[in-house]
Amino acid sequence: MPESGQPRPCPAGYDAAVPTSANRAGRVREPEFPPRQVSGRGWDWYRGDCHVHSQLSQGGELTPSQLAAAARAARLDFIAITEHNTADTHGAWGALAGDDLLVILGQEITTQSGHWLALGLEPGQVVDWRYGVRDGLIDVSMDQVHRAGGLCVAAHPYAPYPSGTFMYPFLGFDAVEVWNGRWSSDLPWNADNEAALADWGRSLASDICHGRWRPAIGNSDAHLDGQLGVPHTVVLSEGLGTGAILAGIRAGRSWIAESAEVRLSLSLTAGGRRAGIGERLITDGEAATVRVEIRGVPSGTVSFHTEQGGIHREQLPDHDAGTVEWSLGAQDSAFVRIEVRHPSGQMAALTNPILLT
Template sequence: MSDVAQSRYPPRRAAGRGPGWYRGDLHVHSLLSQGADLTPAHLAAAARTLGLDFIATTEHNTAAGHAEWGPYADDDLLVILGQEVTTRTGHWLALGLAPEQAIEWRYGVRDEVIGQHLDQVRRSGGLCVAAHPHAPYLSGTLMYPYDWFDAVEVWNGRWASDLPWNADNEAALAEWGRSLASDIRQGQWLPVVGNSDAHLAGQLGTPHTVVHAEELSCDAVLAGVRAGRSWIAESAAVTLDVTATAANRSGGVGEHLVTDGEPIAVRVQVCGVPSGTITLHTEHGVVHRHSLPDDGTGVTQWRTSADETSFVRVEVRHPDRQMAALSNPIILS
């Protein structure tokens, strides 16, 4: 590819951005997708205004827009090339594609061909995400097993009407949570993400995924998602920090804390959720609740052990039960 052609595409790495937590929306549409009326310029400007560090362009069944994004990416905004693959029996996100790489979409679960297309994405270093698995429209409901993918989008903002969290998201989260303990025991648990699925103005970033990455690059962000080093935020106003500590060792979201039988202290700090509620979840369900004050900032701690549970994860909700943040688990053993 010539230098001129290469410059049309966004770089795969933002210079000068080392290890840290990065906010981004991995499911975004422009004019090239049915029902969308946003341009790349609009989306890039909105992402910067919202404080996002990365977005993924995921047009329906085409890579034709990849070459439009080069001028809008810079060291303050990473643009990941992707595609929403809208099969007849569910949609999925192909993230981290090469420029102009398109993924076949004309099949359903009975055709038994999705595996070869998932493998195509993975061979190129990409990530496969089950999208809005309980979306309420024809072909939107996912009929493929969650565990065929690398992550699952349990929080999708587009289909929640005027609210960022609805019954379809609740169902996707419950389906994931029901098998989490078994999946962890088998060493193959699936991380969750949340995205806006933005088609219209005002939708971007609600919600978005906060990822710990070694740098702001396509490969590092996707590695963070793949490892579960991420949590989901309703907006940039919400912050969440979860740490489990035993003796002189500690682990965060998506990490594995190995103990020698010592007690484990789980500490959760939240900002930006006025009068909200923090809940801690394990294989036994909800094991701890903490009410946040009117200013939305608070800390809670809970003690457990690896004998009592193999994981702990966190949800933060508003007084009306709308989700404000949720985390992937910390694995305990």
């Protein structure tokens, strides 16, 4: 519940006043919001970081302009700006987006019992954060996001600081951030991410069997220079627009990469039919072939995961590109997903599942 002396949350979920800024001449600069659609871009795989902070967030050191430059340097197609509990930078991104960079408006909601991301908010929209797991108010906040057409993402479930550990049930959330780059020191993968991935992986089989599973995504949670895009999410989308990207994430048509150097293709075929990540393959009782093509992880290991856990693994060649094939049937599992690790054990990429019937 709101603490004594704090303003009560706005029922509509919108900030009463979107901040403006003043230039050196003293003139007030009106907010300029980024476009929701980049024209001329069709079906493709798009790389993006959905958890990004500027100087306005505690611990942030980069300006919006510096973040835009860093996104382009990391070869990202989109980012989501997710300041802590504010929309104050929404109006700073209009001039920084472009035909090569989509900026999705969002917020990191930092509650007393965990953090979550609201992606695809309206300009200036602020989602309430003043509650904990005992207050029973999180559904009200999630409803605000869903009414705006946005996504709710459970953030860094095992973050190593007070209130960072996610204590809410995943029910009602659209996705889970299983890979968060901020708290990994010099390495993009750590024990907290390992725990988040294991937790998500254990629930996947039951969720799929009940017809409602939550995709995994990965983000940098960038606060400092050099963090943006490590890792990021690669989304199959009908275009480079907020609605299309969020639809791809919601459907699970995505995988996570440690950097743009890593490229991956995963498909499942049976009887002349084919399905990709986040899709369903009807096998009609025939054995299905999983095909993985990977670049950027020499001498790495590909592991295949089903409802029986990690059941098969193969090593990649010591040069840049490698291809692995493996067979299974719908009687063996309702899904298959893969993880790709460097020889050190560091994660290089992981995918959402392909479903089998």
